[in-house]
Amino acid sequence: MLQGAKVQFLGGPWSFLPELDTVIDEFFLDWGKQNNVTVTFERDAQILPKIQTAIETRSGASIIQYASPPTFLANALVDVTDIVAELDSEGGGYLPAAPFQMVFDGKWLGVPIGQHNWFINYRQDWFREEGYETFPDTWEEVLKVGAKLKAKGRPYGMTFSDQAPGDGNGVPRLILWAFGGKEFNEDGSLALDSDETMAALEFAIRLHNEAGDPGETGFDDSGNNAGFLAGKFSMVPNVNTVYLPATKNDPALAEAMNHALPPKGPAGRFGYGQLPWWGILNHVQGADLDASKALMRDFLSMKNFGKFYKAGQGYILPLLPNYENEPIWPEDPKLAIAKEMFQLALPPGYALPYQTKLSSLIYDKILIGKLFSQAATTGNARAALDGVLKDIEDLKLLA
Helix, strand or coil: CCCCCEEEEEECCCCCCCHHHHHHHHHHHHHHHHHCCEEEEEECCCHHHHHHHHHHHCCCCCEEEECCCHHHHHHHECCCHHHHHHHHHHHCCCCCHHHHHHEECCEECCEECCEEECEEEEEHHHHHHCCCCCCCCEHHHHHHHHHHHHHCCCCECCCCCCCCCCHHHHHHHHHHHHCCCCCECCCCCECCCCHHHHHHHHHHHHHHHHHECHHHHHCCCCHHHHHHHCCCCCEEEECCCCHHHHHHHCHHHHHHEEEECCCEECCEECEEEECCEEEEECCCCHHHHHHHHHHHHHHCCHHHHHHHHHHHCCCCECCCHHHHHCCCCCCCHHHCHHHHHCCCEECCCCCCCCCCHHHHHHHHCCHHHHHHHHHHHHCCHHHHHHHHHHHHHHHHHHC
16 A cells, blocks of 8 residues: 655756656656655755765655666665566667666666757758758768858857766767777776777867867856857757757747757767666665655656657657657657657767666766867877876776
8 A cells, every 4th residue: 555655756857848847746746646645856956965865864865866877876776677677568678778777787776767869959051051951971071161160250069078967978979989989898898098089089179179169178068058049159969958948039040950960970970868767765665665666657657758758859768669659759840850869879888788887987977078178178189088097097996
């Protein structure tokens, strides 16, 4: 029996798209009323300290929402393999990114609720002036036209930064992977010190100097959004949190822009996906644990969770193939790219069989963002790589 149980949800606000919080709140409160369960919410943009406090005090939060890979929290999370098995069966089997990020020591540490995919936001009107009806298909061509655009005061806004947990992890990897670099080998050994990484960094230095905004090496997650919305940038890699505000506040800008897949590099075309997830802290016991599991199971089922994806308009995309034919996809043709990105994106450390504590820490510390920031700022790719390799050696002690 769930009657009298309590569930406390702890997560960061969906500040770029608050409609998502509304979908969560309305379902949770209605579900609580129907099942005689008290449901409460706590949201904070600086969520990790709140999670750590709940773990240390073994009190407070029941369900947590977080985006970094969960392996570093493995000892504090309930095994939710039973919930995942039901969702997996219903949804046609999770895309590989889901178990890669969420499975540790044979157990699912949380349920991935979807993926944020970084695509190209660009000023279609300005690119047309340079002779491009569509966005360039290769990074080399992006650099070539970018130099012309910057000369006209229309630079790119590439988040080569360790100050942005979202963009700082995502944007540099679009280039790192496209040039054949990667964080790890399949056997778990570090792969970052390679000719391919150096080629990616050397290209990023040129892209920054010849086509980029000088401030992009210190952007936070709002930096490139704000610059594009202010009419300053000609291109930024991001989710749809540039376009959606423009449709409401600057229709002329929304009309002038469009979206594209990330360009190809020597190793091909790569997309990046960040996987937010929900987990249950293991101090939760008895009826409260049963209620937490039941609530997650009901809300994340396809009949209910499709409303969440629909509200996101491509901001967060599914990890279950059976959603492909569900009415959740953006109706705006300028967001149709979301359906292509849905199966293209890879998670950080993708070459590993599963995320490890070290790969999670590299992500959490935004070290790939730091690598590209240092290279672009100093112009010295080798020194930037050596510095980050030292940082990783220090992280091995924590992992």
